[in-house]
Amino acid sequence: xxxxxxxxxxxxxxxxxxxxxxxxxxxxxxxxxxxxxxxxxxxxxxxxxxxxxxxxxxxxxxxxxxxxxxxxxxxxxxxxxxxxxxxxxxxxxxxxxxxxxxxxxxxxxxxxxxxxxxxxxxxxxxxxxxxxxxxxxxxxxxxxxxxxxxxxxxxxxxxxxxxxxxxxxxxxxxxxxxxxxxxxxxxxxxxxxxxxxxxxxxxxxxxxxxxxxxxxxxxxxxxxxxxxxxxxxxxxxxxxxxxxxxxxxxxxxxxxxxxxxxxxxxxxxxxxxxxxxxxxxxxxxxxxxxxxxxxxxxxxxxxxxxxxxxxxxxxxxxxxxxxxxxxxxxxxxxxxxxxxxxxxxxxxxxxxxxxxxxxxxxxxxxxxxxxxxxxxxxxxxxxxxxxxxxxxxxxxxxxxxxxxxxxxxxxxxxxxxxxxxxxxxxxxxxxxxxxxxxxxxxxxxxxxxxxxxxxxxxxxxxxxxxx
Amino acid sequence: xxxxxxxxxxxxxxxxxxxxxxxxxxxxxxxxxxxxxxxxxxxxxxxxxxxxxxxxxxxxxxxxxxxxxxxxxxxxxxxxxxxxxxxxxxxxxxxxxxxxxxxxxxxxxxxxxxxxxxxxxxxxxxxxxxxxxxxxxxxxxxxxxxxxxxxxxxxxxxxxxxxxxxxxxxxxxxxxxxxxxxxxxxxxxxxxxxxxxxxxxxxxxx
Numbered sequence: 001x002x003x004x005x006x007x008x009x010x011x012x013x014x015x016x017x018x019x020x021x022x023x024x025x026x027x028x029x030x031x032x033x034x035x036x037x038x039x040x041x042x043x044x045x046x047x048x049x050x051x052x053x054x055x056x057x058x059x060x061x062x063x064x065x066x067x068x069x070x071x072x073x074x075x076x077x078x079x080x081x082x083x084x085x086x087x088x089x090x091x092x093x094x095x096x097x098x099x100x101x102x103x104x105x106x107x108x109x110x111x112x113x114x115x116x117x118x119x120x121x122x123x124x125x126x127x128x129x130x131x132x133x134x135x136x137x138x139x140x141x142x143x144x145x146x147x148x149x150x151x152x153x154x155x156x157x158x159x160x161x162x163x164x165x166x167x168x169x170x171x172x173x174x175x176x177x178x179x180x181x182x183x184x185x186x187x188x189x190x191x192x193x194x195x196x197x198x199x200x201x202x203x204x205x206x207x208x209x210x211x212x213x214x215x216x217x218x219x220x221x222x223x224x225x226x227x228x229x230x231x232x233x234x235x236x237x238x239x240x241x242x243x244x245x246x247x248x249x250x251x252x253x254x255x256x257x258x259x260x261x262x263x264x265x266x267x268x269x270x271x272x273x274x275x276x277x278x279x280x281x282x283x284x285x286x287x288x289x290x291x292x293x294x295x296x297x298x299x300x301x302x303x304x305x306x307x308x309x310x311x312x313x314x315x316x317x318x319x320x321x322x323x324x325x326x327x328x329x330x331x332x333x334x335x336x337x338x339x340x341x342x343x344x345x346x347x348x349x350x351x352x353x354x355x356x357x358x359x360x361x362x363x364x365x366x367x368x369x370x371x372x373x374x375x376x377x378x379x380x381x382x383x384x385x386x387x388x389x390x391x392x393x394x395x396x397x398x399x400x401x402x403x404x405x406x407x408x409x410x411x412x413x414x415x416x417x418x419x420x421x422x423x424x425x426x427x428x429x430x431x432x433x434x435x436x437x438x439x440x441x442x443x444x445x446x447x448x449x450x451x452x453x454x455x456x457x458x459x460x461x462x463x464x465x466x467x
Numbered sequence: 468x469x470x471x472x473x474x475x476x477x478x479x480x481x482x483x484x485x486x487x488x489x490x491x492x493x494x495x496x497x498x499x500x501x502x503x504x505x506x507x508x509x510x511x512x513x514x515x516x517x518x519x520x521x522x523x524x525x526x527x528x529x530x531x532x533x534x535x536x537x538x539x540x541x542x543x544x545x546x547x548x549x550x551x552x553x554x555x556x557x558x559x560x561x562x563x564x565x566x567x568x569x570x571x572x573x574x575x576x577x578x579x580x581x582x583x584x585x586x587x588x589x590x591x592x593x594x595x596x597x598x599x600x601x602x603x604x605x606x607x608x609x610x611x612x613x614x615x616x617x618x619x620x621x622x623x624x625x626x627x628x629x630x631x632x633x634x635x636x637x638x639x640x641x642x643x644x645x646x647x648x649x650x651x652x653x654x655x656x657x658x659x660x661x662x663x664x665x666x667x668x669x670x671x672x673x
Contacts, residue, residue, distance in 0.1 A: 017652060017655050017656050017659045018652045018655045020634075022632075022633060022634045024634060026649065026652055026655070026656075028656070028659055028660070028663070030670055037552075038551065038552065038553070040501070041501055041502050041553075044501065055671075057671055057672075057673045058670075058671070066498065080498050080499070081498050081499070083499050084498065084499060098673070121670075124670070129551055129553075130550075130551055131549065131550050131551040131575055145551040145575050146551065146575065146578075147551055147553040147556075147575060147578060147579035147582060148502075148553040148554075148579075149553060149579065149582035149583070149645075150578070150582070152646065153645065153646045153649060156646060156650070157646065157649045157650055157653075157656070158656065159649050159652065159656060161645055161648070161649055163632075195485055195545055195548060196544060196545040196548070196571055199545070199571060199573075199574060200574065226549075229545070229548070229573075229574070230574075231574045231575060250673075252669035252672075256668065256669040256672070257669075259669075260667070260669050263667075294485075295484075295485045316484070316543075320483070320484055320485075323483070413489070413494055413550070414494060414495075415494045415498070422519060432487070432489075432549060432550075434485075434487045434489055434490065434549060435490065435514065436489070436490070436493065436514040437487075437489055440493075440495070440513075440514050440519055441514070441519065
């Protein structure tokens with residue numbers, strides 16, 4: 001039907017500053033969050049060209065990727081990245097950017113902090129030089145990752161030059177079974193359609209299973225849009241979104257809130273809106289998942305076996321599976337359950353919010369981490385950490401033998417001192433299982449917080465439903 | 468931005484799918500780098516090129532004598548997936564690679580290539596595979612990439628046509644900086660924000 005728009009199209013149309021005859025469009029950026037690692041060269045360029053930050057009130061700075069998560073940490077605890085953190089402090093001071101420093105109560109992973117403080121808001125355009133900026137789509141914002149040159153451009157101009165992406169809707173129907181979480185839904189989608197299925201699209205996640213997810217779970221889904229190939233993913237606004245945001249520090253207040261909330265209620269796709277592609281997923285058949293290989297599409301249910309390359313017809317795919325199995329040191333055709341692990345990591349912008357820690361704590365309570373396993377919980381933000389401590393979750397984890405850390409990106413990408421030791425195997429709540437991602441010669445299995453907690457207790461990959 | 472017009476150079480086949488940006492710019496070596504640092508090129512594909520003790524892995528394609536000075540990479544689908552780190556593009560360029568030919572690319576990496584003057588060429592998978600196998604068996608594994616003509620000339624002299632967005636092609640050929648183009652729209656931006664401040668005052672309030 002004419003005039004019927006998708007959620008994405010509504011946001012796009014609201015942010016057009018100028019259009020070009022060749023299809024390019026200049027889009028206004030409502031919120032730009034800069035982190036210490038990918039902004040360094042952008043600030044250098046800004047200084048070199050003698051530019052200021054055009055809209056300081058729309059720009060925020062965080063420290064997350066490189067900071068140590070050791071209790072009592074400071075900017076210099078991990079010496080190799082001290083320079084990056086100090087440069088960030090200096091840059092935010094010099095350019096007048098609101099900045100959350102290492103030991104500020106607002107510190108945390110950018111995509112956890114941005115919604116948590118109401119910095120990111122529905123219907124807004126949000127960019128950050130980090131691919132998992134897509135996470136923020138969980139509150140109905142259009143959020144995407146950019147490169148460092150684009151950070152420079154956005155700081156200087158508050159605009160991005162874009163070509164309109166295609167639209168896709170993924171409808172998650174049905175009720176997920178016991179032990180199945182948001183992480184399993186998105187891994188299932190990636191496993192079924194591949195890591196490039198979303199390339200060139202903005203993906204809207206819809207359907208009853210998404211509506212029934214709390215906002216934090218929606219962020220887990222949107223987070224891994226990138227692993228599905230899409231630069232951004234989003235979920236329509238509903239009452240749960242508004243409840244999540246009301247009263248947050250940077251969210252509108254009073255009359256402004258009423259006006260904003262009224263406009264946000266329209267942040268959903270119209271009934272007859274057309275998408276370039278639609279995918280349907282039946283959640284009722286999804287079982288707890290775990291990755292076996294070196295891309296997020298290499299995923300199987302916990303009661304399945306790793307693939308047998310000899311049964312794969314496509315020679316390219318067979319070669320890739322052989323390489324992945326060899327890297328992962330897994331025997332073809334063997335059940336994934338029972339694979340011993342050395343490290344269990346609960347954290348990252350995918351699964352480090354309070355509800356994630358609560359699900360993990362339910363499994364851990366009254367149990368002990370298996371001998372020889374290093375298990376750690378790294379809350380997604382200092383606020384998540386404090387909220388978890390108020391509920392006593394830190395005590396549950398520590399009593400079981402987990403390390404309870406300060407907030408940061410940590411072992412997801414091993415940019416700080418939290419690397420998985422070479423030659424060992426980890427199970428992780430993060431988003432990438434690429435070769436060497438958690439440190440050189442490390443093997444990573446991705447799963448939900450409950451599954452990672454279960455593996456920490458069992459000492460091997462195990463079915464959380466059986467604990 | 469660095470111009471890209473025509474390039475004649477060695478091409479290396481790296482026919483794997485899902486090569487991620489972290490493999491190109493390993494976080495161990497990129498903690499404090501600037502885009503101009505030589506270490507980026509030295510540590511390109513660090514985990515594939517070197518053992519943990521720093522010794523070269525002789526089998527990796529870029530360590531083979533015939534491909535050590537590669538300027539073109541021929542790769543599998545979804546090349547440059549993963550992290551947004553622009554250091555992946557800087558690392559390729561510091562090594563000397565100015566063009567990557569693949570069936571598909573990670574979106575952010577693709578964008579970052581154009582911002583730095585590295586040409587990513589998308590071709591159908593069978594064509595990429597044919598180029599890779601011809602390069603692998605040619606006496607001299609050299610290609611000519613001609614952006615003006617939008618074609619790649621293979622070792623056997625045959626040409627393969629490719630397409631690239633017209634405005635991106637112009638930007639590469641002339642070395643245009645995208646920010647300079649964006650900044651011309653300051654007046655339109657002021658008009659936009661004036662309207663927007665009336666409609667969404669809360670967005671700008673702090």
